Amino acid sequence: MEFHQIRYFVAVAEELSVSRAAERLHVTQPALSRQIGVLEGELGVELFERIRKRMYLSEAGRWFLPRARQLLCDAETAVQQVRERFGAARLTMRLGFLPVFLDDLVAPAVREFRQRHAGTQVSLFELPPRAQLDRLRARKLDAAVLGEEPVTVEVETLVSLLRDQAGLQIPEGR
Amino acid sequence: MEFHQIRYFVAVAEELSVSRAAERLHVTQPALSRQIGVLEGELGVELFERIRKRMYLSEAGRWFLPRARQLLCDAETAVQQVRERFGAARLTMRLGFLPVFLDDLVAPAVREFRQRHAGTQVSLFELPPRAQLDRLRARKLDAAVLGEEPVTVEVETLVSLLRDQAGLQIPEGR
DNA sequence: CAGAGTTACGCCCAACGTAATTATA
DNA sequence: TATAATTACGTTGGGCGTAACTCTG
Numbered sequence: 290m291e292f293h294q295i296r297y298f299v300a301v302a303e304e305l306s307v308s309r310a311a312e313r314l315h316v317t318q319p320a321l322s323r324q325i326g327v328l329e330g331e332l333g334v335e336l337f338e339r340i341r342k343r344m345y346l347s348e349a350g351r352w353f354l355p356r357a358r359q360l361l362c363d364a365e366t367a368v369q370q371v372r373e374r375f376g377a378a379r380l381t382m383r384l385g386f387l388p389v390f391l392d393d394l395v396a397p398a399v400r401e402f403r404q405r406h407a408g409t410q411v412s413l414f415e416l417p418p419r420a421q422l423d424r425l426r427a428r429k430l431d432a433a434v435l436g437e438e439p440v441t442v443e444v445e446t447l448v449s450l451l452r453d454q455a456g457l458q459i460p461e462g463r
Numbered sequence: 464m465e466f467h468q469i470r471y472f473v474a475v476a477e478e479l480s481v482s483r484a485a486e487r488l489h490v491t492q493p494a495l496s497r498q499i500g501v502l503e504g505e506l507g508v509e510l511f512e513r514i515r516k517r518m519y520l521s522e523a524g525r526w527f528l529p530r531a532r533q534l535l536c537d538a539e540t541a542v543q544q545v546r547e548r549f550g551a552a553r554l555t556m557r558l559g560f561l562p563v564f565l566d567d568l569v570a571p572a573v574r575e576f577r578q579r580h581a582g583t584q585v586s587l588f589e590l591p592p593r594a595q596l597d598r599l600r601a602r603k604l605d606a607a608v609l610g611e612e613p614v615t616v617e618v619e620t621l622v623s624l625l626r627d628q629a630g631l632q633i634p635e636g637r
Numbered sequence: 638c639a640g641a642g643t644t645a646c647g648c649c650c651a652a653c654g655t656a657a658t659t660a661t662a
Numbered sequence: 663t664a665t666a667a668t669t670a671c672g673t674t675g676g677g678c679g680t681a682a683c684t685c686t687g
Contacts, residue, residue: 349549356541367530375523376507
């Protein structure tokens with residue numbers, strides 16, 4: 290059993306729908322469906338009753354849900370506290386973006402970034418392209434996702450840029 | 464942060480030695496060393512002080528250790544209880560083996576098997592090859608790892624056999 | 638036939654192991 | 663020189679996404 294499976298279970302339990310939970314978690318429906326299956330297999334217990342393509346919590350699922358939430362909460366708390374007590378000073382990454390790119394580009398990049406650079410914080414600013422450029426030049430943003438017509442910044446590019454150092458700027462040409 | 468990293472951290476913290484912990488966990492020293500590093504990176508905190516090739520718990524490590532143990536314990540308890548309360552009747556897998564094969568063959572196979580078939584239990588019997596065959600025929604064992612001279616049963620074969628169904632027997636020819 | 642869940646299949650990265658490197662007693 | 667930790671590097675299995683399938687309203 291791994292934490293991501295617990296998170297997946299809680300999301301599906303809350304939405305009572307694999308599709309909606311998948312959307313919320315930014316994964317595809319089949320991936321989510323399979324992980325739920327793997328978890329149930331590992332527990333040897335059905336957490337949901339599937340009746341006519343709908344999901345309902347089973348008795349076991351209802352019993353497990355609060356424990357699952359508790360585990361996630363405890364883990365998160367422990368991590369937060371060890372950071373606050375013993376971690377280095379927090380850096381803040383100020384990132385401008387256009388709403389269009391939020392789901393496909395910004396969200397995954399930010400998630401990856403926060404995983405890799407735990408000591409940092411990310412602030413997001415929804416701004417039109419021109420404003421982003423202005424603020425980049427004025428050093429009020431550390432990075433920007435703009436790209437007017439064809440999408441020019443690949444996820445991997447962004448991620449590797451973010452990865453290197455808070456304070457990087459994406460070249461203006463793109 | 465994932466559960467296996469927490470387990471790794473606790474093991475190293477208890478042994479105060481990556482080598483010994485690696486042996487205990489049946490992984491190699493570098494693998495363990497790196498995962499500890501990954502965890503520290505994710506927390507943004509050094510859990511150990513490395514002085515002159517020796518490991519000592521840092522202040523952060525001492526603070527984190529009891530939380531880590533608690534997380535593992537809570538997770539294990541939740542899993543156990545959901546199995547006991549809602550799981551199907553437990554099957555027992557009776558597996559004969561020769562000591563030679565314990566580390567390389569039996570241990571990983573059993574671990575994988577228990578992960579995949581959570582509702583089952585595995586009982587191990589150290590027996591000489593002849594006795595294993597006798598008991599297989601008498602249905603007192605469900606599977607056996609024998610192979611006198613050249614090792615004849617590959618790990619993957621065993622795992623896939625175990626995987627299919629408790630109650631399988633490994634063909635006698637092997 | 639539109640929508641929801643599962644199964645099939647191929648890809649890719651994260652974790653692994655082997656080998657080389659560094660440092661200590 | 664033996665031992666213990668880390669770094670380098672190639673390999674692989676688990677998780678993901680796309681596509682195909684099944685079932686329901």
